[in-house]
Amino acid sequence: MSQEMTRDATNHDLVARLSARLGPAGVLTQEADMAPYAVDWRRLFPGRPACVVRPASTAEVADAVRLCRAAGAAMVPQGGNTGLAGGAAPDASGTQVVVSLARMNAVRAVDPVGLTLTAEAGCVLGTAQAAAEAAGRLLPVSFAAEGSAMLGGVIATNAGGLNVVRYGMTRGLVLGLEVVLADGTVVDGLRALRKDNAGYDWKQWFIGTEGTLGLVTAAVMRLAARPRHVATALLAVPDPDAALRLFTLAQEELGDCIQAFELISGLSLDLVGRHSTLTRPVEPAPWYVLLEAASSLPALREAAEGMLGTAFERGDALDGVLAESGQQAAGLWALREGITEAEAKEGRGVKHDVSVPITAIPAFLEAAGRALAEGAPGARANAFGHMGDGNIHYNVLAAPDHDGDAINRLVHGVVDRFGGSISAEHGIGQYRVAELLRHRRPEEIALARRIKAALDPDGLLNPGKVLSGQILPR
Amino acid sequence: MSQEMTRDATNHDLVARLSARLGPAGVLTQEADMAPYAVDWRRLFPGRPACVVRPASTAEVADAVRLCRAAGAAMVPQGGNTGLAGGAAPDASGTQVVVSLARMNAVRAVDPVGLTLTAEAGCVLGTAQAAAEAAGRLLPVSFAAEGSAMLGGVIATNAGGLNVVRYGMTRGLVLGLEVVLADGTVVDGLRALRKDNAGYDWKQWFIGTEGTLGLVTAAVMRLAARPRHVATALLAVPDPDAALRLFTLAQEELGDCIQAFELISGLSLDLVGRHSTLTRPVEPAPWYVLLEAASSLPALREAAEGMLGTAFERGDALDGVLAESGQQAAGLWALREGITEAEAKEGRGVKHDVSVPITAIPAFLEAAGRALAEGAPGARANAFGHMGDGNIHYNVLAAPDHDGDAINRLVHGVVDRFGGSISAEHGIGQYRVAELLRHRRPEEIALARRIKAALDPDGLLNPGKVLSGQILPR
Structure with a gap:
């Protein structure tokens, strides 16, 4: 045959x-x-x-x-x-x-007192969020695809999103996990415990490993209280250094109330203006910051106003608006969330999902801009993202004759110089497998392979994802 | 020879x-x-x-x-x-x-803007806390031994402590890690990144595994803003159910501001009164709650007062005091922190560090008390701990002729019935190795052994800790 x-x-x-x-x-x-x-x-x-x-x-x-x-x-x-x-x-x-896993979609339990939610892997994230909300609590992971993404994938990719600055990545929200191993063994660790140091915390090996070590079938997630008061502001700022000073000011004035701190380039909002009916409610500026804080305490708005006043005095904010209602806040978020679609309409985008130390963001943006001007003249950086997490979506608007791989290498080379990551929240999948080998130390890759061999000796779980079959020299 | x-x-x-x-x-x-x-x-x-x-x-x-x-x-x-x-x-x-690791004790860097601290494994936790404080920031892990405990051990044991309800366990605070493997390979992952989904997050395999998979040599820790306002209260409550209702009320009124929610039995404070000069500033009661909240916002105290008022109205608090100063707050904490020493002076204590789902705490305490009365008549439960994390130090004051192992089995048997953990924060070490095998599923133990074999094939790293050489039937 x-x-x-x-x-x-x-x-x-x-x-x-x-x-x-x-x-x-x-x-x-x-x-x-x-x-x-x-x-x-x-x-x-x-x-x-x-x-x-x-x-x-x-x-x-x-x-x-x-x-x-x-x-x-x-x-x-x-x-x-x-x-x-x-x-x-x-x-x-x-x-x-x-x-x-789509048929395994039940929310098995919500415990608003103990602040946990137990659901199956195929439960849509939005469904789980709604179940938490119906119990007066918050499942604090949120991102654009939440209406379709399923809990198992959220966990297998250690999803990030909009509120990481406050609640951390998905990893920190997983209290219990059930997985099926490569040999079909079911390991049930669906414990609804906030604290558990009894032996190896094996669930960590399956979170963020993209299904290459086992299949997530169900999980217990941590819930949080729903903050009663929210303050959302869009600020026009002169440059990323000013945005960084604003981040420090926000830490001092609002502290743990900060639940989003987004940096948006002028070009990003120009694109949104060009390709949608949305309008920006502040003066045009080189950069913008979208800041959101939330608290159970009513003094939040006063504190946010005080913080903005200081920012204007210092010249770190040139113009700004503090949303007067939930609807206005949603309007500000629509601008931020419209960037990806506007970029697609503008033309070809070479995407990057990178992180660097928060403090290094201004220097990273300058260095990447310089590298781009030299290495890919005519390409434009559509930079935006979760500054409070050090995570920038440094997308490059490229002409058809620009070499996309060369732009990847160029941007990721700058990321390396700042001790950063070539995948802050989107993972590796098939997309970045070859690049991962260039950007992580050989000892790290070798260590990952040892675990892969231990848990999936036949290489049958999601082969070709995260780790390829071949180790390239760095 | x-x-x-x-x-x-x-x-x-x-x-x-x-x-x-x-x-x-x-x-x-x-x-x-x-x-x-x-x-x-x-x-x-x-x-x-x-x-x-x-x-x-x-x-x-x-x-x-x-x-x-x-x-x-x-x-x-x-x-x-x-x-x-x-x-x-x-x-x-x-x-x-x-x-x-004691000679590797340097704090290598503090970044108050990017909110990170890099230090070596032998750095005393208190020294690292002080370095963060000098930069106006908070290293949010705190427990009784912080003046001697070193960062490498804090990470290797995934230490808990007093502020887990707000900041989580140590695991969530580790951004970057450097380890030495069993064969002497150094793996350097000292990245100061809040978000990094580039490949397997291998540092998770070394956090909380008590040195059995590798040696932690340095780490990058996440820092937080220092809250400006603190509210500390001691409440006398009728029973654990009332304490649980207070926890829910606190979630609703104070939300993420809660940074400690401790449950203390009447006997615990009786022991402190008997064996120290400390006095309780509230009426004697069957149970007490020590609650601490903190925020950058000045409205905190008002919100705390409102919450206490509601608690009194509902009868969930019988008496209470809200500290008027840092000194008064320290006095309330001294009562809580004096329990262990008072217990030692009272006589023999058979210790347990267990967790159950928060909601199950009242039922657990009742069931454990009943089991103790039947199985070890005359023994008294000195129960106290981090209710907001589901973590109770269920220590048993036993006579010399009580069988300590039998008391362990009895208490841990009740923990099992509530889906709990026999080690919430203290780890397994040598102390609970045999018990771990009885209280975790065989598939969990087998999975842990596969990782141990993959990373320490010769069994030379901290042998006999966490996992013993022999798998016992459950």
Whole structure:
């Protein structure tokens, strides 16, 4: 038999076994049915799965994993398929099995007193947020794709988002976890505990490893109180140094109340103005800061006003508006959230999701701008992002004849000089695998490989994601 | 040669090589010099090391590890030696090498704008706290032993303490880490980044694993703003259910401002009264709550007063005092911090450091009390701890003829029924190794062993701690 015929026979056999175990609703094999699962959200990595399985319980996930493993078939866990790095998409070999967790979508429990929420991997983040809100509490992870992203993927990618400056990344919100290992073993650590130092905290090995070490099937998340008062301001600032001084001032005046501190370049809001009907309510400026603070205490607004007054006196803010209502605040956020779409309409964007130490942001922006002017003349930086986390989406508007890979190397080279990261929140997936090897130390890569070999010795869990098969010299 | 002579010869050879590399100041061999390193703080585990090495740099740590490994000698990393579970003490075989990090004690950098502090493993926690304070910032990990505990140990044990309800455990405060692996490889991840999803977050494997997977040599810690206003209150409450209702009220009225929520039994403060000159400023009651909130906003006190008023109206607080000054607040904390010493003066205490879901605390306390009355008549529960984290130090005052192990089993059995943890913050060390095997699922233990085997295949890093050599049936 040809290799292809052998593969088809193996696939056929595996699909039959999976169907026998999961039932017809649990296995998709028709190309049209599989299409939404076969390619990532950005459509950068079109794939072709052997089949898509949709287990309805942890036991079904475990059995599906055992059957795939026995057939030597690679598995690609998938939630809402909203990732930006292709981590949940199968390759084009026609041999990989997509394991969709979408049918495991229950919110199992909300405990508003103990401040926990237990849900399954396929629960849409927005659904979990709504369940917390209905109990008067907050699930404090929020980002653009929250209406489609699923909890398992949120955890597997250690999602960031808008409120990291206050609540941290997803990792810190996961109290308990249930996973299925590469051999089908179910490990149940669904403990609703805020503190647990009894032995290795093994759940940490599965958070942020993008399904390459195990499949997340359920989790207990930490909830927070809902702050009663919110202050949202958009400030026009002369330069990133002034934005950094504002960040320090905000730390001193508002402290832990700060829940978002976004830096936005003048070009970013110019693009929004050009490609949408949104208008900026402040004078045009080289840079902007979108600041949000929240508290249970009513004095918040007064403190925010005082802080803005000081900022104007010092010349660190040139103009600004403090939202008078929730609707006005939403208008300010719409500007920030409109940047990505405006960028897409403007033309080609070479994207970067980098972080550097917060203090280094002004110097990083200057160095990256200089490098771009020298290495890719005519390209423009659409820089914006979560300054309070040191995370800048340094997207480059490039002409068709600009070399995208060269721009990646150029920007990431500057990131290296500032001790930064080439992926602050989007992960590695397929998108940055080769780059990761260039930007992390060989000892770090070797250490990651040891863990991968220990937990997935056959290399069947999401192969080709995060770590490639080959170690390149740095 | 006898086994002992062989051992002595091997030791002699190793000590000579270590001395050649680290110099005379770097190796202690005299029994008197080694004595402080040979036994844990509680003096439960007297040991006898082959020698104590005191490397002065990461390179020296790496070389010491290589020399020990070549000689097949086990290594026991040690910081301030303040742990309560014997995790940093050598065994009595005379073959283990204590690796003290005490000479690596520099605070390398404080960045008050970027909110980070970089320090070496041997830096005393209090020194790091003071460096942060001098820069106007807060290193938000605090516990009784902070004047002696060292940063490496704080990280290796994922220390908890007084402010976990607000700032989380140590894990969430570690931004960057440098470790030395079992083969002497140095892995440098000292990145001062708040967000970094570039590949496996390998530092998580070393936080809280008590030196069994690698030696922490330096770290970058997250700092926070210093809240300007603090409100500290001691409340007399009728029962734990009322305390739980107070916790919910505090979440609603003070939200994230809450930085401590401690539950204290009547007996605990009776013991403090009996064995110290401290007096309680509220009426005697069955239970007490010590609540502390802090904020940058001046309205905090008003909000705290409002919350206490509601608590009195509802009958959830019987009496209470809101500190009028920092000195009064310190007086309230002195009562809380005096419990352990008072317990020691009262007599024999069988200690437990357990956690359960916060909501389950009242039911847990009732069930544990009943189990104690039945299983160990005459024993008294001195229960107190961090209710806001679900963490109760359920210490049992026992007569000499009570069976301590039986009391452990009894209390931990109740913990199991509530889905709790037998070690909330003190870790496992040597103290709870056998119990861990009874209270965690076999799949969890097996998973931990796979990682241990992958990272320390020769079993030379802190053997006998956290995981024993043998897997017992659950």
